[in-house]
Amino acid sequence: xxxxxxxxxxxxxxxxxxxxxxxxxxxxxxxxxxxxxxxxxxxxxxxxxxxxxxxxxxxxxxxxxxxxxxxxxxxxxxxxxxxxxxxxxxxxx
Numbered sequence: 001x002x003x004x005x006x007x008x009x010x011x012x013x014x015x016x017x018x019x020x021x022x023x024x025x026x027x028x029x030x031x032x033x034x035x036x037x038x039x040x041x042x043x044x045x046x047x048x049x050x051x052x053x054x055x056x057x058x059x060x061x062x063x064x065x066x067x068x069x070x071x072x073x074x075x076x077x078x079x080x081x082x083x084x085x086x087x088x089x090x091x092x093x
Contacts, residue, residue: 021066028067028075031057035079039086051083 002008035050055076062072 024061024064024066028054028057028061032075032079039082042086042090044087044090047083047086051079054079 002011031050031054035047035054038046038050058067058072058075061067062069
């Protein structure tokens with residue numbers, strides 16, 4: 001355990017940041033799961049809403065530094081690709 005005043009403060013700050021980061025990451029996971037569920041149900045209106053929310057949440061989390069910007073870009077890209085593949089399948093079939 002920290003002994004100095006500055007070390008105690010740093011430990012408090014780290015704990016607060018850890019909780020905030022965990023909350024943001026959990027939020028992203030929940031939104032992505034909702035998008036995945038909408039994709040399996042194949043409801044276009046719901047998918048559009050969820051992809052918009054997912055992209056916004058992931059970008060915001062990356063902007064705050066919780067996740068790396070390239071990680072965010074990769075996640076957004078993969079989700080967008082899934083949605084585009086589904087759209088192509090629906091228009092073709």
